[in-house]
Amino acid sequence: MNEVTVVNGNEVSNEDIVAALEIPADFNFDLPDPEDEEIRESDFQNRLDNIWQICDRFDLQTDIWRGRVLRSIRDREKKGGEGRGAGFLNWLKDREITKSQAYALIQLANSADTLLADGMLDPDSINNFSKRAFVETANSAPEIQQLVSEAAQKGDRITRREVKQLADEWTAMSSELLPDEIKEKAAEGSLPARHLAPLVREMEKLPDSHLIEIKREIAESPDIDTVKMMTTEAKNLAKYLDAAAQVQTLRDKAVDMEMALEEALRLDCINTAADLVKQATTLEQTVGKLYTTWKRMSNVADRLYVETGASNPHLRSLLTCLESLTGEIIEVPLDEEGDRIVRLKVMTEDINPGSN
Incomplete structure (x- = not known):
């Protein structure tokens, strides 16, 4: 008789689980001999990479199922347990699993089920993810989840690099903080999103009054060097404003922090000023x-x-x-x-x- 497991109200047979994993339970990979000089370096690397991807996929799938098992045990005890969670903790202890590891696996299972339930991801596409890429996708904004899921369903191999790249592209193209000149360059591919995303994240920390000059600079010179320079300046500005707000010694004192900031910008010593107020906070x-x-x-x-x-x-x-x-x-x-x-x-x- 084929036993079944219920996941999100759906019955999943053991055969379905094995089929989903698509990996034999008994690992027996044919590793290339590292001392065999007749194997070309590219072939050697490709064979090992393929084996690594299989292990990575198996690791992800089994951790999702472990999370579902742990969630079932926890929820069962919540409903009818009398030991205030002791049964769940004993179950973890018997299997040498820490509480933090257990809840990390449960979170992974929840993320997988959410992506599947929302229709963003086809179950077969999970095999295209590395474990860390899947976790990062699950923790991302819905728009980024959609982009990554679409790439996975097209058959693309999804690692953390692909997740970061898609996240950077979405951040750059969707942000209202970047001028049109910058977005046009990004759309053309002449200004990579990986340089724009850090700038957007730093600009988001600043009040509107401090964004005007940064926007003007990057609009006049929409190139990588200007973007990098403005990213550093925005970071130092945010560090200065955040630290200055925390220094109790400056409260109710006769010092205009905005004017001090303007002078630091004019003298190009904003980084030093930011470091000063940060050290004051630390002290x-x-x-x-x-x-x-x-x-x-x-x-x-x-x-x-x-x-x-x-x-x-x-x-x-x-x-x-x-x-x-x-x-x-x-x-x-x-x-x-x-x-x-x-x-x-x-x-x-x-x-x-x-x-x-």
Whole structure:
């Protein structure tokens, strides 16, 4: 009797599963001899590439089915289990599968079923994907999924490179941020989409007021060098604006960040200015973490002091040695020899003592 498995309400026989895989369960590939000099290098590479693609396809298909199996086990326990997921976790433990691996496989199965259910992908076309390309496609925007699926259904071999290329083309041609002059060059093929997609992604991070000059530059000189230069500038602009918004020291201060930005652009030092505010953010976060850690360590040291006495000289000696870290003045050597020491004095102040 031919057993069946139900997937999305459809009965799939074991024979169908085997047919879908189209790979014998017992691998027995005829690998070319690497020491056989009579085999041409191109033939050697092609034979190995074909075997690799078969393994890749088998890996993808079996992982999709593993995900479906794991999803069924999880959903079964959700409906009638009494062990708060213990049965599912025990099932994973018995098969040496981590929880994160299990949910990654379930997500892969969900993605496959969604693509199939939406009619974007023919089941036979799955064999044209590498595993990583399929996962990347499943996580892409619907428009990119459609483009990739169409390519797969035409019989094209889909790797991550093809997914990225199609994604870049869609990003470049669909973006309203790029001038018509750029899109025309892209359509002609003289301006590859792989250079335009990073520019679009950086421009999307910027407010409209900072896009005018970038659009003007690339419209006047629609070439690769200008696109690369504007991509770098847009990236530095976004980094500057994002970092400046996070620096607490700059809040409510008499500094016009927009004017400072314009001056940095005029002097062509936007990258340096962006790095400055980024380092300021990092320093503020580091100081905050330092204070929290120092406060916690001081409290723990006080607690240990209370719990010990003169009869515990070694613990008291430990506390004494660490006073250079728990006191108001923190001292830390900068090198192993102790020739250079940094001293920090911790001083806290309530700016608004009357407020709670």
